[in-house]
Amino acid sequence: MKVDTASEPSPLAATGLTRTYRGGKGVFDITLKLAAGEVMGLMGPNGSGKTTLLRMLATAATPTGGHIAWFGNANPHDPSVRRRLGVMLDQPAHFDKMTGYQNAWFFAHQFGLPDQLARDRLDELFRWSGLWDAREQVVDEYSLGMKRKLTLVEALVHRPSILLLDEPTLALDYRAELDLIERLQLLSLTGTAVVLATNDVHLAERLCDYVIFLHDGRLIREGHVPQLLTEVAGSKEVQLQVNSPIALESLRALAAVEAANVEGDTVHIILARGANPAQVLAVLNGTADMVSNMRVRRPNLGDVFLKLTGVALPAAHR
Amino acid sequence: MMVAGTIWQRELVEFAQRRRALVIKLAFPLVFGIPLVIAAPPVYAAITLTMLIAIIGALGAGAVLTRERQSGLTLRYRTLPVTPGRLLIERLSIGALIDFLQVTPVLLLIAVRHPSQFAWWPALVLSVAAVLLIGNLMGAVASTLSDSPGEVMLYVFITLLPLLFLSGVFTSLTEPALLAVSRLLPFTYLHEALVGALGGQPNLLAWETLLGGFGFLVGAAGLTGRLGRRVLESD
Structure with missing residues (x-):
């Protein structure tokens, strides 16, 4: 109290x-x-x-x-x-x-x-x-x-x-x-x-x-x-660690993607409610060797910021 | 372990803990002072000692405050529940006191070497204190002009040298206008007191020099309080 x-x-x-x-x-x-x-x-x-x-x-x-x-x-x-x-x-x-x-x-x-x-x-x-x-x-x-x-x-x-x-x-x-x-x-x-x-x-x-x-x-x-x-409730954040640059525009063009940005060697993608992370991989089809690591997790305040601005908060604290 | 709760105590504790710096600081004026007081003609000894005392005050404060600005300590001072005027007065007066301790062996040497000139001693003590406090204030103001200690020292020298010239330290002033200007500068009184205490021929009387030194000491203390915000809270 x-x-x-x-x-x-x-x-x-x-x-x-x-x-x-x-x-x-x-x-x-x-x-x-x-x-x-x-x-x-x-x-x-x-x-x-x-x-x-x-x-x-x-x-x-x-x-x-x-x-x-x-x-x-x-x-x-x-x-x-x-x-x-x-x-x-x-x-x-x-x-x-x-x-x-x-x-x-x-x-x-x-x-x-x-x-x-x-x-x-x-x-x-x-x-x-x-x-x-x-x-x-x-x-x-x-x-x-x-x-x-x-x-x-x-x-x-x-x-x-x-x-x-x-x-x-x-x-x-x-x-x-x-x-x-x-x-x-x-x-x-x-x-x-x-x-x-x-x-x-x-x-x-x-x-x-x-x-x-x-x-x-x-x-x-x-x-x-x-x-x-609640603004990001139900959505997911996908983090892709990439070995070389990927075309962000093709990712952003997906209806399932609410926001995407790169920070260092990591691509942060906010997926809309109910979207399947496999859709992201489908866009990267044929370039899968570029991705060294993929992580899907529940969104946090950093994702709210990413969704609002398109800019990711510094990686050390995510 | 010594602890310090006030700004002036903290300055003293830090000064006392830096033993090597303490020895160098106290020995440095003697390196110049001993040959000057013992062997040099009073007029040359007075020139060099006036410059030395003015520089000691200004450079020390300038360097320390620039370093504190760089390290972020000045920002922390701004969050303390102390008015900037009081804070600056405490800092600079203790700085001037430490500088005074630094030149005390030279002053004692002058007194031992020229005991018959005792009438000049009060004027000498007051004018040394005034110049040290004003020098500290000049260094503090200069520290707000740049983040580089080297640049701050340059500003100090650029300001000090013409002021020393206008005080009649380097050459006797005969022009009435220049003489009038020299009476408005603290270095004049220090120089005159040194010439008198070293057995030379000063242009002013001992009581005039005493009055001048006292006036500048009081004025410098007042100005320091007023400049607190300008020095410690300028960005």
């Missing part, structure tokens, strides 16, 4: 949020609202604007247009706003010549934690994250995964009301990923609002209540996860 925080204004509300860069790239006219305890996923391929949007929501970047309010307060420089945010940016930046514990202690104190509380929480979080044995090691010697875990520890230590996490599972091992999911589910139940920028469809399906799809800096679709998944 989620905590009742109805008396407070929405943790996060953004209207017409825009940030443009030279060359025309950026994020354009995004409107979103996050409730207490809600987990929102920002999904899209690389360069779609997830990181820019998350940075604006985290007060790390200034919008060139639009408006954001955190608990009704629209001043991003107000320390009382920032004290309620826990942020994990894409770059796990630290003071490299200091130890992991020294780094975390510094950030804990910046958020106003007294010594004893900081010590207790850091001890618990270092144990939870698996960094306990490396706590006195300088961050320069940490692996990327360890640096990202340390950033998570620093984002969680002051128990923020809103967590903003950019690719939180990137470079984490499977065990750490499961621990993180469990922790985020628990935090959500106790009222923490969470925004995740991620391409990890399994993470998004497991954790997110609501998902926003971004493409070329624009919001192209949003909705609750079950609602989005």
Whole structure:
């Protein structure tokens, strides 16, 4: 059961949020609202604007247009706003010549934690994250995964009301990923609002209540996860690993194919409800030696994105 | 294990932990300072030491802040519940303090070598502090102009050299207009204080130099607070 925080204004509300860069790239006219305890996923391929949007929501970047309010307060420089945010940016930046514990202690104190509380929480979080044995090691010697875990520890230590996490599972091992999911589910139940920028469809399906799809800096679709998944319910995704290029147009011309795209050496095909994967193979008749592997599976959020845009989300997270 | 909860404590802890850098940083001014203070005529010693002190402040801050911008630390600062002005004041004042420690052996050497010039010591201490803080601020502003530490150093030098010239560091200024300009620059007061403390013939009186150094120190602190957002939150 989620905590009742109805008396407070929405943790996060953004209207017409825009940030443009030279060359025309950026994020354009995004409107979103996050409730207490809600987990929102920002999904899209690389360069779609997830990181820019998350940075604006985290007060790390200034919008060139639009408006954001955190608990009704629209001043991003107000320390009382920032004290309620826990942020994990894409770059796990630290003071490299200091130890992991020294780094975390510094950030804990910046958020106003007294010594004893900081010590207790850091001890618990270092144990939870698996960094306990490396706590006195300088961050320069940490692996990327360890640096990202340390950033998570620093984002969680002051128990923020809103967590903003950019690719939180990137470079984490499977065990750490499961621990993180469990922790985020628990935090959500106790009222923490969470925004995740991620391409990890399994993470998004497991954790997110609501998902926003971004493409070329624009919001192209949003909705609750079950609602989005109904759009591809009954259809199938066929993944073909190919040895050499195949004619996508002939595949797309099939009535049974809703969307098809290539990413690396893999062709992703969304088949319409009731369609038989053999129809795809029939088109490739005579070129079967090109296909080294074929996989049919139930569709996921990545397939919804593929169907909407014709662009596949990065393979590592599918 | 030393821990640091504030920005200035963190700077000190990191500085203390980098032992090799610490030794080099403290030994470097002495390499120049010892022969200058012992053997060089006051006017040449004052020129070189003024340049050295101005450069120490500006290059150090410029290089560190450029590196932090590249690594993503500056972005993280923006998410901290601290105003950018306060953050920059803490960072640069502790940077200037560490730089001050770095030049302290040279200042002590001047005092030991020229004890009769004690009237210039307060002016020297204040003007060194002012120039170090202003140098740190110049480096911080320069760090927002480029992602390359080399380019940032170039911007620092391009700005510093004409300012040092206009301060009458390289040559005596006789034009009334240039003299008036020189009074508006902090390097003038440092140079004059050094000439005085080294037993030379300064153009200003000790109390005038003291006042100038104090004014620039206060002004630099105020300006640092105002430039916080410009330096730490510019993209």
